[in-house]
Amino acid sequence: GQNIDQPTEMTATEGAIVQINCTYQTSGFNGLFWYQQHAGEAPTFLSYNVLDGLEEKGRFSSFLSRSKGYSYLLLKELQMKDSASYLCAAFSGGYNKLIFGAGTRLAVHP
Amino acid sequence: EAQVTQNPRYLITVTGKKLTVTCSQNMNHEYMSWYRQDPGLGLRQIYYSMNVEVTDKGDVPEGYKVSRKEKRNFPLILESPSPNQTSLYFCASRAGAHQPQHFGDGTRLSIL
Numbered sequence: 001g002q003n004i005d006q007p008t009e010m011t012a013t014e015g016a017i018v019q020i021n022c023t024y025q026t027s028g029f030n031g032l033f034w035y036q037q038h039a040g041e042a043p044t045f046l047s048y049n050v051l052d053g054l055e056e057k058g059r060f061s062s063f064l065s066r067s068k069g070y071s072y073l074l075l076k077e078l079q080m081k082d083s084a085s086y087l088c089a090a091f092s093g094g095y096n097k098l099i100f101g102a103g104t105r106l107a108v109h110p
Numbered sequence: 111e112a113q114v115t116q117n118p119r120y121l122i123t124v125t126g127k128k129l130t131v132t133c134s135q136n137m138n139h140e141y142m143s144w145y146r147q148d149p150g151l152g153l154r155q156i157y158y159s160m161n162v163e164v165t166d167k168g169d170v171p172e173g174y175k176v177s178r179k180e181k182r183n184f185p186l187i188l189e190s191p192s193p194n195q196t197s198l199y200f201c202a203s204r205a206g207a208h209q210p211q212h213f214g215d216g217t218r219l220s221i222l
Contacts, residue, residue, distance in 0.1 A: 004152075031208060042200060043153070045210035087152065095207035096160060097168060098143070102152035 002026045004101035006088050011107045012078050020073045020104045022088035030091040034062050034073045037085045037103065046073065046086075075106075083108045112137045116201050116214035123191060124222050131186045131217050133201035141204045142184040143168070143211070144176065146197040153200065159184055191221045 004024045012018040024032065031050040035043035047055055049064035049071060061074040075082055085103040092099045114135045123129055135142065143158040145168075155168030159178040173195055175187040184203075188195060198218050202211040 033210060042213035042215050043211075044213075048208065048210060050208065089153075096141070096158050096166065097155060098211070099155075099169075100145075100153040102150055 002092050002099050004088055004090060004099055006086075006101040006104045008102070009105045009107070011109060014078055014080060014108055014110050016078050017074065017076050018078060018106065020075070020086050020088075020106065022071045022073070022101055024069050024071070024088070024090045024099075024101075026090045026092040026099055028091070028093040029066065029069075030095055032062075032064055032071050032091075033089045033098070034060075034071075035087040035089065037087060039084070043087055078108050080108050080110070082106065112212065114201055114203055114212050114214035116199075116217050118217060119215065120218050122220040122222065125192055126190050129188050129191060129219075131188075131199060131201075131219070133184045133186065133214060134182050135184075135201075135203040135212070136182065137203060137205065137212065138181065139203035139205050139212075140181070141206070141209075142178070143202045144174070144184070144186045145200045145202065146170065146195075147200060147216075148197050156186070156199075188219075191219075193221050195219065196221045 006022045034046040037043040047062040054063045059076045064071045087103045088101040144156040145153040157176040159165040201214040204211045
């Protein structure tokens with residue numbers, strides 16, 4: 001079957017580092033996206049991994065292991081504005097169907 | 111400004127009354143999709159389109175129709191809405207296979 005799992009909620013302290021994990025089982029895997037979604041707003045793109053390894057973009061990094069069906073999003077130097085839901089999404093069976101996880105709600109505290 | 115525009119943003123209506131949610135993008139993207147977002151379930155794909163006159167079902171197509179007569183527009187039609195279609199709906203577009211989706215601001219539908 002097709003499934004994407006990520007933790008429901010996480011909390012972290014301002015200035016710290018947090019890692020949000022995502023495991024997936026999809027047919028015909030072709031890449032994995034991470035999106036950020038603030039409450040009541042549309043998702044916005046953070047990163048895309050298609051090959052194994054780490055992709056770094058400023059305070060945000062994303063890692064993919066295709067053999068393990070595993071990805072993580074790493075957020076450094078956390079800021080209050082990073083409080084949001086983080087959505088993991090993977091292609092399934094080609095490039096038309098994108099399967100989303102239920103999202104991880106991150107709360108950053110002072 | 112590059113954007114995906116959905117209308118209406120909010121709608122409260124009654125069971126059985128046909129409604130259409132419009133979606134328009136100004137980026138000349140080929141791929142467009144409709145999603146619904148429900149608490150605890152995340153975003154689920156309803157329909158997608160790879161180009162004009164080319165559409166296909168996503169994971170939850172029952173009760174919905176779409177059309178793609180022009181590249182920029184991808185309306186979502188609920189012929190006979192029911193309460194279980196109460197949800198937050200997002201339209202999205204992307205330029206190509208490996209490109210990220212650009213989402214509209216969402217449409218919150220309440221079917222009474």
